[in-house]
Amino acid sequence: xxxxxxVCLFLLGCNGANASDASQAIPSATTSGQENTETAKPxxxxxxxxxxxxxxxxxxxxxxxxxxxxAYVPDTNGKLPLVIFSHELGNDHTxxxxxxxxxxxxxxxxxxxxxxGGTVGGNKSDGSxxxxxxLTEASDLTAVLESAKSWExxxxxxxxxxxxxxxGLVTMVVGSEHQDEIAGMILMYPALxxxxxxxxxxxxxxxxVPEDIGLFxxxxxxxxxxxxxxxxxxxxxxxxxxxxHMLLLHGDKDTIVPISWxxxxxxxxxxxEFYVIEKGGHEFFGQPFEDAMSxxxxxxxxxxxxxxxx
Numbered sequence: 001x002x003x004x005x006x007v008c009l010f011l012l013g014c015n016g017a018n019a020s021d022a023s024q025a026i027p028s029a030t031t032s033g034q035e036n037t038e039t040a041k042p043x044x045x046x047x048x049x050x051x052x053x054x055x056x057x058x059x060x061x062x063x064x065x066x067x068x069x070x071a072y073v074p075d076t077n078g079k080l081p082l083v084i085f086s087h088e089l090g091n092d093h094t095x096x097x098x099x100x101x102x103x104x105x106x107x108x109x110x111x112x113x114x115x116x117g118g119t120v121g122g123n124k125s126d127g128s129x130x131x132x133x134x135l136t137e138a139s140d141l142t143a144v145l146e147s148a149k150s151w152e153x154x155x156x157x158x159x160x161x162x163x164x165x166x167x168g169l170v171t172m173v174v175g176s177e178h179q180d181e182i183a184g185m186i187l188m189y190p191a192l193x194x195x196x197x198x199x200x201x202x203x204x205x206x207x208x209v210p211e212d213i214g215l216f217x218x219x220x221x222x223x224x225x226x227x228x229x230x231x232x233x234x235x236x237x238x239x240x241x242x243x244x245h246m247l248l249l250h251g252d253k254d255t256i257v258p259i260s261w262x263x264x265x266x267x268x269x270x271x272x273e274f275y276v277i278e279k280g281g282h283e284f285f286g287q288p289f290e291d292a293m294s295x296x297x298x299x300x301x302x303x304x305x306x307x308x309x310x
Contacts, residue, residue: 051076053104058111058151062143068124069093069113069144072104073153080109081158081183081304082148086141086167087115088283089191090220092123095283099162102293108300109153115140118166120220130212130223134166134194134230138173145178157183158304162296164188165257165282169235176238184303186247186296189254189282192235192261203227240268247273247299249292251280273299 051074060067070093074080083103085096096112103110115137116127127136141161149156159182163171168190175185203209209224246269250262259276266274275295280288 050105051107053101058147060113060144060147062116062140065116065126065140067113067116067126067140067144069111070097070100071151071153072100072110072112074104074107074109076107079155080107080153081160081300082151082154083108083110083160083162083300084141084144084148085110085112086137086161086163086170087112087119088165088167089118090120092119092121095164096162098289099293099296103296103300106297106300111144111148113140113144115167115170118220118222129221131225132222133226133228134169134173134233136225136229137166137170138177141170141174142178145174145181149181155304160184160186160300160303162186162188163190165191166194169194169233172235172238172242173233175244176242179242179244182244184244184247184299185242186249186299187262188249188284188292189251189257189280190248190262190265191257192265193257194230195235235265236268239265240270243270245271245273245303247275247295249275249277249280249284249295251277251282251284251288253279254282256282 053072053074056071056073058069058071060069083099085093085099087093087095092114093112096110100110100112114123114125115132116125117129117132118137119129125140145159145161148154148159161171161175161182161184163169163186165188168187169192171185171187172190175182206224206228209227211224212221213223213226214221248262248266248269250257250259252259262274266272277284277288277291280292284292
């Protein structure tokens with residue numbers, strides 16, 4: 001995907017019918033001061049075996065919509081832990097392929113998929129951008145989670161949700177509402193600024209929201225429910241209600257969603273392991289990607305154990 005998309009991976013949203021009501025937003029991103037934030041380099045893990053893997057196309061039905069995805073399955077017998085990756089706004093399943101490849105090599109099955117809408121250039125799932133919203137994408141992820149429990153290579157007790165940017169918000173919604181069905185949740189540069197940035201003063205009531213909305217100068221067009229559904233989601237409540245152990249990663253060079261949003265989120269998450277990815281932007285590449293993978297693998301090893309026992 002072009003790097004220009006990375007620059008645009010930013011959510012436009014509203015804070016509810018009354019733009020001055022900040023009760024559903026996490027603490028302001030403008031707060032400053034010292035934060036209890038982990039900035040150390042990733043821990044060195046014990047040497048792990050490298051496994052070959054077999055990509056498998058898997059379609060998931062969600063109502064009358066078909067969701068396209070690819071499972072990266074380590075070439076071994078038995079049921080495996082599964083990581084489900086949710087992509088950023090404007091991207092598609094390919095943004096998760098780098099993660100899926102390394103996770104599968106470490107022995108973790110991984111599923112990457114296209115949301116029904118929310119992609120620039122189109123994707124292989126049904127649906128369109130003017131139909132998608134945070135709640136339709138949450139419905140897609142919920143359908144994937146439910147279907148994955150029955151896949152022959154999956155240990156249903158060891159499913160982890162992983163999402164970036166808007167995919168991080170969707171992961172947060174589904175993970176918080178289905179806590180008993182997952183073994184953990186990983187958020188990368190979640191777009192927690194969605195309700196504040198861009199749209200809070202533009203639309204005060206549902207009647208003011210147009211049927212077609214061009215975001216980022218028309219880079220992507222969404223429908224009315226993109227805005228109205230954001231009003232329905234209480235980010236703080238979801239974060240504070242998650243009782244499991246969460247991993248939160250954010251780059252210190254992120255200019256799309258400033259890292260201060262994740263620093264503030266850490267304060268209200270009951271059990272949060274938070275790391276700053278040095279020199280990481282909005283999406284991780286190069287050394288920031290390698291650092292993120294080290295944290296992710298360490299978290300997975302502790303949450304569900306080594307993927308494959310020798």
